Amino acid sequence: MGGDFAPAHPVHAAVEALRNFPAIARLILVGDEAKLRHELARHGVVPTGRLHLVHTTQVVEMHDSPVEAVRKKKDSSLCRAVELVRDGKADAIVSAGNTGALLAASTIRLRTLPGVDRAALAVVVPKRDGIFVLMDAGASVDAKPENLVDYAVMGEAYCRHILRTPDPKIGVLSNGAEEGKGSALSCAAYHLLKDTPVNFIGNIEGHALFEGAADVVVCDGFVGNIVLKTIESLSKTTFKIIKDELTANFVRLAGAMLVRSAFQNISKKFNADAGGGALLLGVNGIVIKAHGSSSVPALFNSLRVAVEAVDNQVNPHIVENIAKVHNL
Amino acid sequence: MGGDFAPAHPVHAAVEALRNFPAIARLILVGDEAKLRHELARHGVVPTGRLHLVHTTQVVEMHDSPVEAVRKKKDSSLCRAVELVRDGKADAIVSAGNTGALLAASTIRLRTLPGVDRAALAVVVPKRDGIFVLMDAGASVDAKPENLVDYAVMGEAYCRHILRTPDPKIGVLSNGAEEGKGSALSCAAYHLLKDTPVNFIGNIEGHALFEGAADVVVCDGFVGNIVLKTIESLSKTTFKIIKDELTANFVRLAGAMLVRSAFQNISKKFNADAGGGALLLGVNGIVIKAHGSSSVPALFNSLRVAVEAVDNQVNPHIVENIAKVHNL
Numbered sequence: 132m133g134g135d136f137a138p139a140h141p142v143h144a145a146v147e148a149l150r151n152f153p154a155i156a157r158l159i160l161v162g163d164e165a166k167l168r169h170e171l172a173r174h175g176v177v178p179t180g181r182l183h184l185v186h187t188t189q190v191v192e193m194h195d196s197p198v199e200a201v202r203k204k205k206d207s208s209l210c211r212a213v214e215l216v217r218d219g220k221a222d223a224i225v226s227a228g229n230t231g232a233l234l235a236a237s238t239i240r241l242r243t244l245p246g247v248d249r250a251a252l253a254v255v256v257p258k259r260d261g262i263f264v265l266m267d268a269g270a271s272v273d274a275k276p277e278n279l280v281d282y283a284v285m286g287e288a289y290c291r292h293i294l295r296t297p298d299p300k301i302g303v304l305s306n307g308a309e310e311g312k313g314s315a316l317s318c319a320a321y322h323l324l325k326d327t328p329v330n331f332i333g334n335i336e337g338h339a340l341f342e343g344a345a346d347v348v349v350c351d352g353f354v355g356n357i358v359l360k361t362i363e364s365l366s367k368t369t370f371k372i373i374k375d376e377l378t379a380n381f382v383r384l385a386g387a388m389l390v391r392s393a394f395q396n397i398s399k400k401f402n403a404d405a406g407g408g409a410l411l412l413g414v415n416g417i418v419i420k421a422h423g424s425s426s427v428p429a430l431f432n433s434l435r436v437a438v439e440a441v442d443n444q445v446n447p448h449i450v451e452n453i454a455k456v457h458n459l
Numbered sequence: 460m461g462g463d464f465a466p467a468h469p470v471h472a473a474v475e476a477l478r479n480f481p482a483i484a485r486l487i488l489v490g491d492e493a494k495l496r497h498e499l500a501r502h503g504v505v506p507t508g509r510l511h512l513v514h515t516t517q518v519v520e521m522h523d524s525p526v527e528a529v530r531k532k533k534d535s536s537l538c539r540a541v542e543l544v545r546d547g548k549a550d551a552i553v554s555a556g557n558t559g560a561l562l563a564a565s566t567i568r569l570r571t572l573p574g575v576d577r578a579a580l581a582v583v584v585p586k587r588d589g590i591f592v593l594m595d596a597g598a599s600v601d602a603k604p605e606n607l608v609d610y611a612v613m614g615e616a617y618c619r620h621i622l623r624t625p626d627p628k629i630g631v632l633s634n635g636a637e638e639g640k641g642s643a644l645s646c647a648a649y650h651l652l653k654d655t656p657v658n659f660i661g662n663i664e665g666h667a668l669f670e671g672a673a674d675v676v677v678c679d680g681f682v683g684n685i686v687l688k689t690i691e692s693l694s695k696t697t698f699k700i701i702k703d704e705l706t707a708n709f710v711r712l713a714g715a716m717l718v719r720s721a722f723q724n725i726s727k728k729f730n731a732d733a734g735g736g737a738l739l740l741g742v743n744g745i746v747i748k749a750h751g752s753s754s755v756p757a758l759f760n761s762l763r764v765a766v767e768a769v770d771n772q773v774n775p776h777i778v779e780n781i782a783k784v785h786n787l
Contacts, residue, residue, distance in 0.1 A: 360665025386717025
């Protein structure tokens with residue numbers, strides 16, 4: 132029920148996911164039952180077979196304070212959905228709702244994994260020759276050096292076991308490449324990461340994100356959120372400007388027709404919808420946060436990520452590797 | 460003598476600047492005299508009239524430690540050039556050399572302006588309908604809330620008196636728009652900025668940089684440097700990918716010919732060379748830091764920025780406004 136286009140977009144995406152992902156044994160829509168049935172009817176679907184409904188009476192709004200929402204809106208779609216995961220009735224939750232509330236509910240109800248102090252949002256970002264994982268993309272504003280080490284271990288497991296990167300390379304986001312360059316936090320994390328079993332390749336500058344070697348780039352949630360939104364926004368603005376220019380006169384319009392397939396390829400590469408949202412790593416369950424303004428394809432892809440995450444259980448690997456790092 | 464293409468690029472840019480900016484009364488090239496004369500000869504120029512040489516025997520290398528460089532390389536082109544400004548023999552310095560050393564030399568030899576605790580690098584970044592000033596782009600990795608207030612005052616003066624923005628709007632870079640969202644630093648700066656005379660419009664998210672209303676966006680140098688390099692690098696990578704796609708087959712090549720003028724316009728807008736480098740605000744003098752890898756046009760534009768900064772003295776305004784803010 133959260134997010135900008137609920138329940139229309141989530142219901143539509145769920146219908147598509149059921150049609151396309153036979154691996155989904157049960158898809159549970161959590162929210163106002165009448166509204167959900169109404170939306171389902173628009174797609175000619177009734178809740179039977181693999182599709183289930185759980186009725187809730189409250190909605191966490193985008194402006195609600197996270198902790199208040201968890202405390203006072205116990206019958207919200209968000210809280211009830213997290214409880215389904217906690218109680219083993221669902222393997223994963225996908226939400227386009229209030230990010231802070233989803234984080235709070237997940238951390239409070241699911242708890243963090245053994246040895247993990249803080250959960251972090253992992254986002255897959257396109258680069259020239261592939262992708263990299265940026266984390267934390269905004270779960271914890273302030274972080275300690277030890278948290279960044281945990282992020283590295285969790286991102287490494289995500290890359291290796293879900294994204295299927297053979298030998299993930301880990302970097303710390305910083306303002307200079309050399310050791311000793313950076314904030315107090317990034318320098319301390321650098322120092323700690325050198326002695327872990329992850330394949331640590333040092334500091335990663337803003338310059339090196341899109342052309343560099345790092346598969347996982349760790350930073351605190353304040354920096355990660357700003358960098359992620361800067362990337363999304365710059366891409367959008369750039370393509371808006373290109374569109375404005377390409378449609379400015381008839382000669383260019385003719386040319387634009389000829390290069391259309393080029394931009395279709397580029398748009399596929401940069402398409403924010405394809406990423407499927409952020410995975411909340413470090414909690415005892417699979418939690419996927421989709422953008423509040425997610426389109427139907429974006430939510431469909433979030434459900435795809437959920438299926439992949441359930442298929443390739445990453446949490447046992449995280450628990451094992453975190454224990455190794457902490458026992459060093 | 461610093462930077463990747465010294466002394467060739469700086470000398471070439473200086474020759475062009477003398478030809479194009481009659482406002483330059485004296486242009487002083489500081490460095491190895493023989494090398495400078497050799498480069499000048501390639502452009503058919505000898506040092507007479509408005510062109511002067513100051514011979515130095517040392518060079519601050521890109522890997523030199525900043526403070527060591529200032530202490531031990533007193534006869535470097537960088538240190539001598541800063542001294543020319545300190546001694547009133549030059550109004551401004553342009554350098555493509557070691558950033559840290561330029562900051563250290565400027566802060567130590569020129570000192571900060573009265574009331575200013577820390578200098579900050581101000582960089583002009585293109586957005587959809589104009590530009591914004593990002594600062595600090597990397598002078599001080601860690602900053603206190605009071606420093607961010609000073610950056611806001613300095614950026615405001617830069618916008619108003621050099622960039623000629625009538626009523627500059629100031630924002631704090633953060634991970635959320637609402638008051639209370641942000642790091643300990645950004646929240647404290649928000650709180651302080653509310654009570655200053657600058658036109659403070661609140662938190663600016665990464666989303667809002669390129670479409671939003673802020674003319675000046677303040678943050679610490681760690682975040683600013685990462686954001687700036689992310690922007691530069693994403694732009695470069697995007698246009699590389701577009702070029703790859705547009706030249707992938709003959710049909711697209713034909714189309715690319717027709718839309719060429721569109722990309723020339725876009726390239727003008729995003730051209731990093733046009734910005735002319737970063738202005739170091741808060742020191743008692745005019746200091747312009749050009750990229751280490753600056754092209755001749757980039758250095759030419761840095762000299763243009765120097766002329767504009769001398770013409771529209773911004774430092775007296777900064778001193779006046781800082782005093783007002785500190786006496787609140």
